[in-house]
Amino acid sequence: MLEIKDLRKRFGETVALDGVSLSARPGEVIGFVGANGAGKTTAMRIAMGVLAADAGEVVYNGSPLGASQRRRFGYMPEERGLYPKMKTGEQVAYFGELHGMSRAEAKRATAELLAQLDLTDRAGDHVQELSLGNQQRVQLAVSLVHRPELLILDEPFSGLDPIAVDVMGTALKERAAGGVPVIFSSHQLELIERLCDSVAIISAGRIIAAGSVEELKARETRRLRLRVATAEDLSGRLPGTVTRDGEDYLVEGGDDQEVLRIAADAGPVSHFAYDQPTIAEIFREAVAQ
Numbered sequence: 124m125l126e127i128k129d130l131r132k133r134f135g136e137t138v139a140l141d142g143v144s145l146s147a148r149p150g151e152v153i154g155f156v157g158a159n160g161a162g163k164t165t166a167m168r169i170a171m172g173v174l175a176a177d178a179g180e181v182v183y184n185g186s187p188l189g190a191s192q193r194r195r196f197g198y199m200p201e202e203r204g205l206y207p208k209m210k211t212g213e214q215v216a217y218f219g220e221l222h223g224m225s226r227a228e229a230k231r232a233t234a235e236l237l238a239q240l241d242l243t244d245r246a247g248d249h250v251q252e253l254s255l256g257n258q259q260r261v262q263l264a265v266s267l268v269h270r271p272e273l274l275i276l277d278e279p280f281s282g283l284d285p286i287a288v289d290v291m292g293t294a295l296k297e298r299a300a301g302g303v304p305v306i307f308s309s310h311q312l313e314l315i316e317r318l319c320d321s322v323a324i325i326s327a328g329r330i331i332a333a334g335s336v337e338e339l340k341a342r343e344t345r346r347l348r349l350r351v352a353t354a355e356d357l358s359g360r361l362p363g364t365v366t367r368d369g370e371d372y373l374v375e376g377g378d379d380q381e382v383l384r385i386a387a388d389a390g391p392v393s394h395f396a397y398d399q400p401t402i403a404e405i406f407r408e409a410v411a412q
Contacts, residue, residue, distance in 0.1 A: 124148050125170070125188075125273055125304055130179035132165055132328075139165045140176070141328040147273070147304035152295065154315035155308040156406055157325035163308040164201060166325070167275050170306075171198045183273075194222065197271030201278045203262055205250045212237060212246035215264045222269035229268065236264040241290055256287050263291055267298070274298060276307035280314060292318050312403040322402060324409050332409040339405050346398045347374040347382060353390035360385055373398075 125147040132140040140162050147153050157163050168174040170181050172193050181188040206214055212233055219229030237243045240260045250258060263279055274295070280288050288311075296318065299305050309315055315322060322339060324332040332339060349372040351357065358365045363377025371394070374382055386392050 124184060125306075126182040127166065127170060128180050128182060130166060130169055130181075131177045132162075132169065132174070133177055138328050140169075140179075143179070143325065143328065143330055145306075145323050145330065145333070147306050149302045149304055150299050151321060152299045152305045152319045153307075154319035154322045154402075155306055155325065156310075156312065156315060156322060156402070157308075158410065161325045162328040163325055164277055167198075167277050167306070167308070170275055171196065195269075195272050197266035197269070197274045197276075199262055199266040199274075199276040199279050201281070203258060205258060205261060205265070207251035208249055210246065211242060211248055211250060211253065211261055214250060215261065215268050218265045219268040224269055232268050232270065233264070236267055239290075239294055240264055256283050259283055260287060260291065263294065267294065272303060274303060274305045274307070276305070278309060279307050280309055280311055288314065312401070312406055316402040322405075324406055326410050332405065336402065339402070340400055345375070347377070347379055348372070348394060348396055348398050349374060349382060349386055349392070350394035351386040351390050351392050355389055357385065357389055 127143060127145040130140045130143040143162065143166050145153070145166070155163050155167070165174065169176045170188070172190065183192050209217070215236060216226070216229040216233040219232055220226060224232065234243075237246055240263065242257065242260055242264065245253060245257060250261060253261065259279070259282060263276075266274065266276065279291060283291065292314070295305050295307070316336060319336060321335050322333065323330055348368075350370060351372075357372060358367065361372060361374055361377060362381050364375045365377075366373045383392070383395055386395070
C-alpha cells in the first residue's frame with residue numbers, strides 16, 4: 124500500500140502542493156484528476172523521488188519510501204523518455220535489464236508486452252519511425268516490462284485513438300487484477316469513470332474531493348428524472364424543486380412515491396429514475412466551489 128501524507132511543495136512564490144494526501148491499496152485503480160497546473164505531476168514526481176517535498180512523506184507498506192522500493196515501481200512520465208534511434212523491441216528489453224532482469228527474461232517479458240499492446244509487428248522499427256500513439260504504447264511497455272508492484276502513470280492516454288485507449292486500459296486493469304495498485308492522471312474524465320475504482324480531484328495544490336466512484340456520486344444531490352405522456356404541465360403539482368429538461372421533469376427533494384403517484388394519474392410513465400452524475404459533472408462542481 125502506498126500512502127502520500129500531507130505533501131507540501133513550493134516553487135518560489137508558487138504553492139504547488141498544499142497538504143496533499145492520497146493512498147493506493149493493492150489492486151486499486153485511482154484516477155488523479157485536475158486542471159493543468161493543479162499539482163498532479165508534482166505529486167507524482169515526489170512519489171517517485173524525482174522531486175523532493177518541502178514537507179510531508181511518502182510511505183510504502185508502512186515504511187518511508189526509498190530508492191530500493193521505487194526501483195520496483197513502474198513510472199510513466201508525461202514527457203516521453205525513449206531513445207528514438209533504438210528499435211522498439213530492443214528498447215523495451217533494455218529497460219527490463221536496467222531493472223535487473225536477465226537478458227532472456229527481459230526478452231520474454233518484452234515479447235509478451237508487445238503482443239498485448241499490439242506492437243509485435245513494430246518490434247524491429249526504430250521508435251522515431253512510430254506514430255505518436257505507438258510511441259505512447261512503447262512508453263507504457265517500458266513501464267511494465269519489469270513486472271512492477273505499483274504503477275504511477277502521468278497522462279498515459281494522451282493523444283491515443285479509441286482502439287489504443289482500449290488496449291492500454293485493458294493492460295492496466297489486468298495489472299490491477301493481479302494486485303498492483305495503479306495511479307494515473309488524465310484529462311479524459313469519461314475514461315477515469317470507466318477504468319477507475321477511486322478518484323482524487325486536485326485543485327490549486329489541494330485534494331478537494333476523493334473517494335470511490337460510487338461514493339463521489341452518492342454525495343451529489345439526488346435528482347429524479349421523470350417522463351410522462353401528458354399534455355398537462357405537472358411542474359406546479361409535483362413535490363420538491365421541479366425543473367424541466369426537454370420533455371423530462373427533474374425533481375429534487377420531493378417524495379419519490381408521491382411524484383410517481385401524481386405522474387401515473389396524469390398519464391403513462393415511460394421513465395422514472397434517479398440521475399447518476401458523471402465524474403465530469405462532479406469535477407466541474409468540485410472545482411467551482
